[in-house]
Amino acid sequence: MSKRSKINTEIKIGSLLLGTYFLWALSWFFYSYIYEGSFSSPYFPASDIKKELFSPLQDGYLLGTDLYGRSLFQVLSAGLFYSLGIGLTISFLSAGIGIVIGYLSVVGPRSVKAASELVTNLIFIFPSILIAILVMSLTGQSFSGLVFALVVTGWPGYARISRGETLRVMGLTYVESAKAIGVGPFRLFAKIVLPAILPFLLVHIVLGISGVIISEASLGFLGLGGSEYSWGALLSSAKTVLLEAPYMGVVLSLVMAGLIIGLNLVGDGLRDYLDPKS
Amino acid sequence: MEKLIKKFLYSLFTIVLAVSALFFIIRLAPGDPVEKILGAEASAVEISDLRAQLGLDQSLIAQYSNFMINILKGEFGESLFKKKSVSSLLSAHMPATVILAFTSITLSAFIGTFLGIWAGFKKKKTFDNAGRIISLFALSFPIFSLAPLLVLIFSIKLNILPVSEWGSLKHVILPTLTLVIPLSAVLMRVSRNKYLEEVNVPWVQVLEAKGLSSIQILLRVTKVCLPTILNVVAIQLSVVLAGTMITETIFDIPGMGMLLFEGIQNRDYPVVQGVIIYSTVIYMLVYFIVDYLNEIIDPRIKS
Numbered sequence: 001m002s003k004r005s006k007i008n009t010e011i012k013i014g015s016l017l018l019g020t021y022f023l024w025a026l027s028w029f030f031y032s033y034i035y036e037g038s039f040s041s042p043y044f045p046a047s048d049i050k051k052e053l054f055s056p057l058q059d060g061y062l063l064g065t066d067l068y069g070r071s072l073f074q075v076l077s078a079g080l081f082y083s084l085g086i087g088l089t090i091s092f093l094s095a096g097i098g099i100v101i102g103y104l105s106v107v108g109p110r111s112v113k114a115a116s117e118l119v120t121n122l123i124f125i126f127p128s129i130l131i132a133i134l135v136m137s138l139t140g141q142s143f144s145g146l147v148f149a150l151v152v153t154g155w156p157g158y159a160r161i162s163r164g165e166t167l168r169v170m171g172l173t174y175v176e177s178a179k180a181i182g183v184g185p186f187r188l189f190a191k192i193v194l195p196a197i198l199p200f201l202l203v204h205i206v207l208g209i210s211g212v213i214i215s216e217a218s219l220g221f222l223g224l225g226g227s228e229y230s231w232g233a234l235l236s237s238a239k240t241v242l243l244e245a246p247y248m249g250v251v252l253s254l255v256m257a258g259l260i261i262g263l264n265l266v267g268d269g270l271r272d273y274l275d276p277k278s
Numbered sequence: 279m280e281k282l283i284k285k286f287l288y289s290l291f292t293i294v295l296a297v298s299a300l301f302f303i304i305r306l307a308p309g310d311p312v313e314k315i316l317g318a319e320a321s322a323v324e325i326s327d328l329r330a331q332l333g334l335d336q337s338l339i340a341q342y343s344n345f346m347i348n349i350l351k352g353e354f355g356e357s358l359f360k361k362k363s364v365s366s367l368l369s370a371h372m373p374a375t376v377i378l379a380f381t382s383i384t385l386s387a388f389i390g391t392f393l394g395i396w397a398g399f400k401k402k403k404t405f406d407n408a409g410r411i412i413s414l415f416a417l418s419f420p421i422f423s424l425a426p427l428l429v430l431i432f433s434i435k436l437n438i439l440p441v442s443e444w445g446s447l448k449h450v451i452l453p454t455l456t457l458v459i460p461l462s463a464v465l466m467r468v469s470r471n472k473y474l475e476e477v478n479v480p481w482v483q484v485l486e487a488k489g490l491s492s493i494q495i496l497l498r499v500t501k502v503c504l505p506t507i508l509n510v511v512a513i514q515l516s517v518v519l520a521g522t523m524i525t526e527t528i529f530d531i532p533g534m535g536m537l538l539f540e541g542i543q544n545r546d547y548p549v550v551q552g553v554i555i556y557s558t559v560i561y562m563l564v565y566f567i568v569d570y571l572n573e574i575i576d577p578r579i580k581s
Binding site: 138 | 292303306429430
């Protein structure tokens with residue numbers, strides 16, 4: 001085992017930021033699903049048209065209120081919980097599919113290789129937002145539709161990386177000796193190839209979560225999100241009141257940027273940490 | 279030459295496949311253009327009349343073969359909503375997107391490469407550290423949050439640039455800035471990392487031993503980094519040329535992204551097909567050119 005480099009500052013700051021966001025999301029989960037509401041009928045920010053567009057700290061609202069008189073802090077929290085849920089679900093699903101297909105495109109028969117390359121190319125050619133919009137119109141504008149749409153556009157990236165990494169690992173002597181003593185393809189994948197390629201893929205998964213959060217918010221911004229609490233949808237409504245309530249857009253952007261910075265810092269830090277050259 | 283033809287044929291095959299897949303998917307997706315044109319009140323007779331008039335009553339296979347024959351003749355059909363041909367719509371929307379794409383890509387290519395290489399050259403010094411922090415921030419404000427912030431600063435607070443619409447040079451500045459910030463941040467990171475990867479190879483040590491100045495070495499290493507950087511520029515260019523839906527929506531720019539978005543919303547099949555044919559061809563073309571350029575810059579790639 002080679003000497004590991006020390007945990008770098010990027011990972012430290014990034015995990016601190018991410019930890020804060022996770023704690024925030026978790027508190028919101030308890031508040032809306034257990035304290036105020038229940039699993040069958042979770043609590044959602046109440047709207048009160050008389051309290052429209054309060055500025056921060058006015059009338060006891062920490063961040064003020066939005067266009068519908070809902071507490072901006074609560075709306076943001078619901079959006080955070082939603083974004084993190086979407087980001088994690090979609091990244092792990094696409095990574096799972098991508099890793100398996102990437103592996104199969106190396107060890108599988110020729111037809112599998114050709115087919116996976118063709119499908120990957122096809123998905124790369126189309127603007128991913130177009131695919132997402134088309135899939136959403138097929139499945140309907142819902143949470144599951146959104147997950148499906150973003151997984152369809154998300155897995156080819158992982159497949160490409162997984163293919164490259166599998167190719168690299170397959171040439172290593174210990175993998176060749178495993179094959180030589182007759183380890184089957186499934187066991188080879190689960191016990192030998194996967195542990196070798198997973199650390200590198202983990203970097204892409206972490207960075208991918210922020211990518212998914214941005215894609216989802218982009219769709220939300222265009223009015224195609226899976227929830228009214230999507231940060232994109234909130235930003236799109238904040239944009240319409242940029243003159244009257246500029247703080248709304250600023251607060252939303254900053255909160256979103258904080259989460260993305262946290263994810264990117266951890267991803268970059270992990271890459272440096274795992275890089276044998278540094 | 280043979281390799282070139284092979285590549286060309288494969289690209290053509292991919293384009294045909296992509297366009298065909300799209301043809302069927304948009305028609306099988308829920309939503310009916312005829313109902314959108316006539317509204318909810320239309321009678322069944324009116325609907326079937328218009329459907330026949332637009333040729334949408336034929337079987338999918340018949341529609342597909344018509345479509346393919348027309349494409350070979352160079353006819354993209356007519357928009358179902360606007361009484362205009364798809365090619366006239368495409369040429370009306372192309373200038374805005376092309377102007378936006380070329381200004382922002384040219385600017386970000388120069389800014390990103392220069393800053394990235396310089397940051398790599400000054401590794402772990404103040405410039406590099408500041409650059410890393412700035413690019414991290416630049417990438418953390420997605421276009422739809424960056425654009426409103428820029429509007430807030432430059433149009434509302436400082437009141438020096440117009441908010442939206444399209445026409446004069448002043449209208450190009452904010453959307454260009456919106457695109458340049460993330461694009462150059464990506465390029466900066468790519469070129470920095472590539473520079474650091476290339477700088478530790480033996481031939482650079484030979485140059486050092488021969489007594490070349492560090493700037494001369496910097497230029498030679500930069501040349502080796504260019505193919506990688508150009509590949510990223512190519513991806514960015516093909517994405518931006520395909521239409522920057524969000525930027526165009528925010529700044530109200532009549533570009534390809536807007537055309538595509540409206541087309542999908544209205545189920546305007548011919549328009550969506552036209553835009554996608556355009557963007558897949560652009561994608562392939564940009565890659566062809568970049569591959570060719572890369573072989574000229576670094577002949578090692580050929581083998």
